[in-house]
Amino acid sequence: MSATIREVARAADVSVATVSRVLNGKGPVKEATGRRVRAAADRLRYVPHVGARSLITRRTHAIGVLLPDLFGEFFSEAIRGIDRTARGAGYQLLVSGSHGDSAQAETALRAMRGRVDGLVVMSPSVDAPTLSANLPEGWPVMLLNCAVDGTAFDSINIDNEGGAAAMVKHLAGLGHRRIAHVTGPVDNWDAKERLRGYRHAVFLESGEDTRGLEVPGDFTEESGYRAARLVLGMRPRPTAIFAANDSMAIGLLSAFQEMGVKVPGDIAVGGFDDIPIARFMTPPLSSVAVSIAALGARAMERLLAALRDGSRHVPRHETLPARLVARRSSGSRSPKPPTSSRHARTRRKDP
Amino acid sequence: MSATIREVARAADVSVATVSRVLNGKGPVKEATGRRVRAAADRLRYVPHVGARSLITRRTHAIGVLLPDLFGEFFSEAIRGIDRTARGAGYQLLVSGSHGDSAQAETALRAMRGRVDGLVVMSPSVDAPTLSANLPEGWPVMLLNCAVDGTAFDSINIDNEGGAAAMVKHLAGLGHRRIAHVTGPVDNWDAKERLRGYRHAVFLESGEDTRGLEVPGDFTEESGYRAARLVLGMRPRPTAIFAANDSMAIGLLSAFQEMGVKVPGDIAVGGFDDIPIARFMTPPLSSVAVSIAALGARAMERLLAALRDGSRHVPRHETLPARLVARRSSGSRSPKPPTSSRHARTRRKDP
DNA sequence: TCAGAGAATGTAAACGTTTACATCGGCGAA
DNA sequence: TTCGCCGATGTAAACGTTTACATTCTCTGA
Numbered sequence: 142m143s144a145t146i147r148e149v150a151r152a153a154d155v156s157v158a159t160v161s162r163v164l165n166g167k168g169p170v171k172e173a174t175g176r177r178v179r180a181a182a183d184r185l186r187y188v189p190h191v192g193a194r195s196l197i198t199r200r201t202h203a204i205g206v207l208l209p210d211l212f213g214e215f216f217s218e219a220i221r222g223i224d225r226t227a228r229g230a231g232y233q234l235l236v237s238g239s240h241g242d243s244a245q246a247e248t249a250l251r252a253m254r255g256r257v258d259g260l261v262v263m264s265p266s267v268d269a270p271t272l273s274a275n276l277p278e279g280w281p282v283m284l285l286n287c288a289v290d291g292t293a294f295d296s297i298n299i300d301n302e303g304g305a306a307a308m309v310k311h312l313a314g315l316g317h318r319r320i321a322h323v324t325g326p327v328d329n330w331d332a333k334e335r336l337r338g339y340r341h342a343v344f345l346e347s348g349e350d351t352r353g354l355e356v357p358g359d360f361t362e363e364s365g366y367r368a369a370r371l372v373l374g375m376r377p378r379p380t381a382i383f384a385a386n387d388s389m390a391i392g393l394l395s396a397f398q399e400m401g402v403k404v405p406g407d408i409a410v411g412g413f414d415d416i417p418i419a420r421f422m423t424p425p426l427s428s429v430a431v432s433i434a435a436l437g438a439r440a441m442e443r444l445l446a447a448l449r450d451g452s453r454h455v456p457r458h459e460t461l462p463a464r465l466v467a468r469r470s471s472g473s474r475s476p477k478p479p480t481s482s483r484h485a486r487t488r489r490k491d492p
Numbered sequence: 493m494s495a496t497i498r499e500v501a502r503a504a505d506v507s508v509a510t511v512s513r514v515l516n517g518k519g520p521v522k523e524a525t526g527r528r529v530r531a532a533a534d535r536l537r538y539v540p541h542v543g544a545r546s547l548i549t550r551r552t553h554a555i556g557v558l559l560p561d562l563f564g565e566f567f568s569e570a571i572r573g574i575d576r577t578a579r580g581a582g583y584q585l586l587v588s589g590s591h592g593d594s595a596q597a598e599t600a601l602r603a604m605r606g607r608v609d610g611l612v613v614m615s616p617s618v619d620a621p622t623l624s625a626n627l628p629e630g631w632p633v634m635l636l637n638c639a640v641d642g643t644a645f646d647s648i649n650i651d652n653e654g655g656a657a658a659m660v661k662h663l664a665g666l667g668h669r670r671i672a673h674v675t676g677p678v679d680n681w682d683a684k685e686r687l688r689g690y691r692h693a694v695f696l697e698s699g700e701d702t703r704g705l706e707v708p709g710d711f712t713e714e715s716g717y718r719a720a721r722l723v724l725g726m727r728p729r730p731t732a733i734f735a736a737n738d739s740m741a742i743g744l745l746s747a748f749q750e751m752g753v754k755v756p757g758d759i760a761v762g763g764f765d766d767i768p769i770a771r772f773m774t775p776p777l778s779s780v781a782v783s784i785a786a787l788g789a790r791a792m793e794r795l796l797a798a799l800r801d802g803s804r805h806v807p808r809h810e811t812l813p814a815r816l817v818a819r820r821s822s823g824s825r826s827p828k829p830p831t832s833s834r835h836a837r838t839r840r841k842d843p
Numbered sequence: 844t845c846a847g848a849g850a851a852t853g854t855a856a857a858c859g860t861t862t863a864c865a866t867c868g869g870c871g872a873a
Numbered sequence: 874t875t876c877g878c879c880g881a882t883g884t885a886a887a888c889g890t891t892t893a894c895a896t897t898c899t900c901t902g903a
Binding site for chain 1: 888889890891892
């Protein structure tokens with residue numbers, strides 16, 4: 142099979158300790174000896190056995206990544222950010238996706254034990270108790286956009302509240318006074334925060350109460366499609382709708398198109414997430430953008446820092462800003478974006 | 493830290509060998525002893541140290557996954573398929589993405605050595621020589637949609653040729669006689685196969701030579717945008733264009749819209765890949781769909797089989813079918829698809 | 844010349860498993 | 874009774890590293 146450190150030592154006519162020292166760059170070694178060892182290692186194609194190494198160093202140089210059953214680009218973007226940062230620091234990624242329920246996530250969590258030095262968890266179905274029950278004490282964990290409730294874990298969240306408020310302000314700035322909202326699933330953390338941001342901003346802008354302006358949704362296009370009819374039935378009729386995510390906003394758009402309701406002429410529409418499809422809708426959908434890649438990168442950065450600091454590390458909470466993207470669906474008379482910028486965003490290697 | 497097998501043995505009042513036997517289900521053990529051991533292991537939250545285990549078994553129960561710098565949904569879909577199958581067989585995934593060039597891929601390849609039992613490689617920049625140079629002899633490897641040239645490696649490819657031919661036949665069936673083609677990058681395997689399929693099908697349908705009907709592209713929207721003008725300048729003017737991927741087809745669509753050229757009235761357009769945006773274009777883009785998840789799942793299945801068979805395994809090549817998706821851009825008068833099906837496809841968890 | 848410092852290198856224990864082999868009973872057959 | 878077999882369990886070696894400690898070598902300064 143593969144060469145062992147002992148064979149390299151024999152080939153370079155030194156002891157195994159010296160080989161180890163040379164390859165790990167610790168301890169004093171003579172220039173010439175180092176060269177000899179490295180040459181022998183190259184020649185034999187020596188690669189240290191990670192198992193044996195982790196057995197004694199208690200380090201695996203791998204990070205576990207737990208992701209929910211994401212579709213579309215979220216998965217890719219999250220991994221992209223995490224991977225780049227991890228690789229830069231010499232860490233590998235043990236990825237586990239598609240966790241529908243809490244039980245699956247627990248199994249995955251267990252399977253990671255002993256394989257990784259730390260964990261990045263992005264899963265709505267994993268909460269603090271589940272986590273602490275399945276993890277060795279004091280394992281470095283970074284929670285990504287999970288429902289954090291003042292736990293002892295590190296976490297990073299998107300500024301859902303601020304993003305939602307920005308969208309409401311944007312619509313209000315365009316003259317809209319009655320702004321309806323299609324909510325996400327009631328038990329969804331992001332949805333709850335967006336709802337809160339919406340309510341607060343509407344109150345600030347118009348002093349109005351939002352009761353009677355909220356329509357329940359569940360993040361699917363279908364629920365957006367259904368919501369359209371409900372909103373049109375409100376009296377007085379709202380002049381704008383803010384959907385808690387883009388999928389529902391797209392549902393709204395297709396319903397309005399079928400009914401002959403003009404967007405943004407008759408009613409303005411805004412979404413959240415700025416998924417790639419958003420800019421290709423007719424009319425292009427105004428939304429709130431979040432850089433998932435940046436989220437992942439930041440998470441990995443902090444996890445690596447935690448790994449370095451060891452027990453001195455103090456967990457804390459962080460919020461990543463969301464950015465308003467005004468397009469035509471909200472009535473913003475933004476010109477057609479220059480062709481080049483669209484390309485930059487959606488280009489990809491094939492397939 | 494974590495409990496060791498020795499502590500479990502002491503707690504259950506047996507030897508370490510017995511604990512190992514119970515937990516691995518091999519060797520004869522008394523019913524009662526088994527129960528006692530399992531109870532102790534649970535109580536102590538014992539998880540075997542994978543490093544120590546792999547040191548002696550020579551197995552890691554992990555599969556390396558090398559992916560290119562994919563954007564959009566390809567990444568997610570590929571991982572989804574691979575992950576599901578791997579998890580079912582008790583394997584974990586060591587993922588490494590974002591490999592721009594061959595050097596990066598090589599580094600990643602090396603880093604995986606000793607960490608994984610097998611490899612799934614999906615990377616246009618990795619070829620057979622690079623692979624064999626950086627891999628231990630006889631390592632199970634599955635090539636996904638790579639440029640395979642009769643090598644000794646297992647591989648699975650998409651039926652680019654068949655898909656392209658299907659699109660041409662579809663257009664010809666709608667009455668088109670002059671069908672132009674926007675090609676992909678010249679050194680891209682998929683692009684080359686699609687071009688071949690196009691040429692062959694055009695020859696079969698009309699007996700015509702395709703010289704003078706091909707326009708160079710590079711898979712970006714921009715190149716599609718530029719291609720539009722070239723195609724319109726051909727004499728006699730083609731009545732249909734088949735772009736080698738959807739991004740370029742989208743470039744065509746936006747160019748035509750700006751120029752006031754009606755699609756499909758003045759010219760029909762078809763793409764390849766059926767990316768999610770395709771159905772949301774105006775008009776919805778006809779394309780050729782490929783299930784990337786199925787591709788990944790199939791790859792993992794075969795890799796696992798190879799792992800089981802060991803040296804008895806014989807590598808072979810496999811092709812996965814591509815499916816034509818006719819929409820309005822090709823002039824197919826498919827009615828607006830029922831709302832529900834659109835939802836099923838694009839729904840996703842948030843964010 | 845030589846003590847002693849420090850650099851360079853070697854020796855061997857330890858990490859936590861699995862497993863070949865040894866051991867120990869108990870039981871049926873001779 | 875005794876032999877041999879077999880099921881259940883224990884003992885200890887081996888896997889490939891890292892590293893504390895021991896040893897050897899090479900100077901430097903008195």
